[in-house]
Amino acid sequence: MRAWQVAALGEPDDVMGAVEAPLPEVGPGHLRVRVLATALNFPDVLMVRGHYQVRPDLPFTPGVEVCGEVLELGDGVAGFAVGDRVVGTTAVPHGGLAQECLMPATGTFAAPVSLTDAEASALTIGYQTAYVGLVRRAALEAGETLLVHAAAGGVGTAAVQVGKALGARVVAVVGSAAKADVARSAGADVVLDRSAGDLVAALKDALGHSGADVVFDPVGGAAYDASTKVVAFEGRIVVVGFTSGSIPAPALNHALVKNYSILGLHWGLYLQRDHAVAAAAHDQLVAWADAGLVRPVVSQQVPFDEAPGALTRLGAGESTGRLVVLGA
Template sequence: MKAWQVTTHGEPASVLRLVDIPTPRPAPGQIRVAVRAAALNFPDVLLCRGTYQIRPELPFTPGVELCGVVDELGEGVTGLAVGDRVIGNPALPHGSLAEFALAEAADVLPAPEALDDAQASALHIAYQTGWFGLHRRARLQAGETLLVHAAAGGVGSAAVQLGKAAGARVVAVVGGAAKAEVARQLGADIVIDRTTDTDIVRAVKEATGGRGADVVFDPVGGDAYAASAKCVAFEGRILVVGFAGGTVPAPALNHALVKNYSIVGLHWGLYKQYAPAEIAVAHAELGKLATSGAIAPLVGGRFSLDQAAEGLTRLGAGDSVGRLVVLLP
């Protein structure tokens, strides 16, 4: 089969090689999936660089998210059948940037019929992250104001849609006029372009009559977090989702005390360990929202398998909106 492999660590365009390798066989408890679509995620870039918290032994095939069809069942697998269309997370080192990937049977879910392969491949990580963050961790309520940083990105665009579906008033922060238009199309009530309006704190306070944001969805860190702490409302919740900006904040806890707000962390992957049944519950709710049209993953670019390195380069440079997706015939 054809597969992209990382043979040494570095930037994706430099270290990825498209090669022919034997098609893997599933181990007990695993399935083999014929990949139809692979949504590119920032962890894929970090895997290439060797800076992700997981470091597969070289060489390996990256790709942490997919939509595909079950091709073979490993020993002991029940509840799935060959031909089932599924989404989920592959089991590295056999990631989704290949014609076939392996996955633990417990790590895949039925692909929503309302979504095409590209959209379905982009549903799992971003929308599960958004759902658990907004509903389970931050307890977002209808009528509250939700501030979303990097609102045109893969996870941010999911948060905008899920916030609107929950009845929140959404303030989106983006970088550039094109991304501002994307955020408006996603349904954001107010859009702040940080390239032209550098005082995010003032803009958020003006948009909220001085109150600030009840919930902040922050996948960026750095300056975005610093601004959030200055414009979060009384009893607000700052949801720490990631550090795409490259800087991990060191918040002053006395500030959280005197302003009476919460700093809430979200590592979605831990739910696989501590509350796996809740992932299926969230998936069912996301399926309902997809069927109703309340959410639809934003696919910002479609690439063939031989263009995967180009897609990861764009993603690593921040030159994308929504999810970039690799499609296979």
């Protein structure tokens, strides 16, 4: 089969090569899947660079999130059948940037019929991260105010849509004026460009005296610092990631005197430790997708042969929404 493999660590454009690889062999608890579309994620970039917590042996095929058609079931897999259209996570080193991949049954879900293959491929990681972060961790309620950083990106647009589906007022922060329309089209009520000047002053003006009840932060660094200055009494800051490259060192005395919570979110742990949470999140997201309340923002559908360049653009912060690589 055709596949992209990483033979050395570095930037995707430099280290990924197209190869003819053997078909993956399905093991217990896994499914072999024909890849219909692969949604690119920042962890894919980090994995290719060797900066991710998961470091597969070389060579490996990246692509941690797909929509596909089930070809074969491993021992112990129930609830799926050959021919099913599914979405979810892959079992790297047999990732989604290939004609076929492996998926763990615990990270595989039925694909919603209301979404195209490209859209469905992007429904799992970003949207479940947003849903579990906002619903289970932060208990966001209708009428509250949600602040979303990096709101034009994949997980950011998901958080905006999930926040609106929950009935929140959403204030979105983006990295440039060119990205403002993406966050606005995702449903944000107010969009702020952090490159335009004093972000804290702009946030205080948009949020008012009450501040943000919930902050969704996949950025870290200066974005986290700004959030602590505008978080509400009994507010909740959900720490999702550190795309800025800077991991904050929270001042716990500040959290104490302002009475706010700092909540970590590692969504993947739910697949291992409390799968019912992920299953319930998927069911709600499918219902919202069918009702037109959420729809992954696919900014570009990339031909299979152009996958390395798309990953490089994602890593450079040049993309909005989701970049999706079509099946080979």
